[in-house]
Amino acid sequence: MHRTPTRADSRSRQSWMVNSSMNELIKLSATELAAKLRAGEVTSVQAVQAHLDRITEVDTALNAFLHVNAEEALAVAAEVDAIRAAGGAQAQALHPLAGVPIAIKDLIVTKGQPTTAASKMLEGWMSPYDATVIEKIRDAKLPMLGKTNLDEFAMGSSTEHSAYGVTRNPWDLNRIPGGSGGGSAAAVAAFEAPLALGTDTGGSIRQPGAVTGTVGVKPTYGAVSRYGAIAMASSLDQIGPVSRTVLDSAHLQELIGGHDPKDSTSLANPLEGLVAAAESGAAGDLSGLRVGVITELQGEGYQDGVQARFEESLELLKTAGAQIVEVSCPNLKYALGAYYLIMPSEVSSNLAKFDGVRYGHRVLPEDGPLTIERVMGATRAAGFGDEVKRRIVLGTYALSAGYYDAYYGSAQKVRTLIQRDFDAAFEQADVLVSPTAPTVAFELGSNDDDPLAMYLNDVATIPANLAGIPGITVPGGLSDGLPVGIQFLAPAFEDARVYRAGAALETLLEKQWGHSLISQAPAITADSIAQKA
């Protein structure tokens, strides 16, 4: 019974081809690749080229990338290689991840590369400045492979709401890669990049991680500067790492985290010990750790296969010495409602700046008087997609006269209740655990006519954003051949705990299976590419 159900079990009719052209370099974790780079076994140019080749090979099928930044990535790689070859103090001073390529969610602004937020509104726009996380990545000399696809302005759970086409899930090209950060998750799952940046407002890092069999972390609110992340809902948004291993995410969060004078909501002090926590967790000893199972985030509404993998993970955690306790957060049943009032309210305000005046798209009305008001109306009608319009109008409603107290005001009070629930739960438990998403990846187009059904995908991830606490998703096995994610949550500032618990579960599961989950992903073959391209 202790064996990963492979895709072949449930879908024996599919052919299983080993992709012999796959360069071994792209299979390495970021930590492994960094070690080889430091040891001089491979060069950064080789590593970057291997990933660019992989993008060329599979991205016509996946559409994970909106922009590929080959020239600059290779130049940065060559610079790292030259510094290493020269040796001396400059080589010593290189960041441990220097030369390891990374993909960037196209919600994060970058100089020299287009930033679209997957919207027609920003087609062709070039940011005149870098996000703070991008400055840190440049300083550490991680070559940027390009910009990844997302739901327009990060609004969605499937990456189907991109103005530039859907991204497909590497595990099944007919299914969604999650969202909004489906591009970053798919790129990492398909070995197009070992690392990526995401943003998480209600689960946009963790839910794509769950459905693609990868790792993603939403740090404590303020742990990573939001400067240069195009704002969706400012009190909920957080940039975080996407990777194939827990340790890789810990390295990346340590790199991008810390106080930023340009983001007055960033924490005064950096969160430390994340890598150490991941390393100690990987030793597989959780003696004394109290793991709280949240009654409200499991069972009804969760697919049987998701629930089964979740329960197996709990058993494994027990064998590692963890003490499993049941905790209740009764107000979580209002979390989705509060989120869908607070988030659209902030969206309606944050997206008011896209009006065709200073930058971005401008559309002139076809007839009638040419006034600025009519130009704004026509510009926003043409520049925004349906989901963005829906949320702007919903937020405008929630904030409008006569409804403000009943809706926005009430939602903010619910936020307090949810924080109190978590505070009480964390008195009984050091970390909390739940499935990351209620279902495995669904088929493309299956929620097209039902926005509310789409919103339910984030029921387990949204509470962390409302409370500002950190959360991680780690691969928990397969259900009907598709990945299931397990989520750990910890109190604010205690990000190290989710890395410790996440790394422990990752190690225990891989030991049981005898391999990593992602190694079981089907090869993306010439046939599948021809079908989907």
Added chain:
Amino acid sequence: MSAISREDVVHLARLAHIEMSDAELDKMTGELGVIVDAIASVSEVASSDIPATSHPIPLTNVLREDIVGQTLSNDEVLANAPDSDSGRFKVPAILDGE
């Protein structure tokens, strides 16, 4: 809570500066009605003695010295403008008929 009427959506779209066709207004009216019905329960639990949380991590008065930092040049700012003239953004008339 009353459901959202079509007139409400016409008004909201105007406030939000999003032009909508009749078909879009019809569709949006139906969708928003369903969404609002589903989320209206939040007002049931929010009693007056519960304080509101607008920001997840408590912070007060984050201040800095009033020193000019790094800024963008005029050319950088205007580089992405849909239209500009003499170093300024150029927009259509602000008022009707002028």
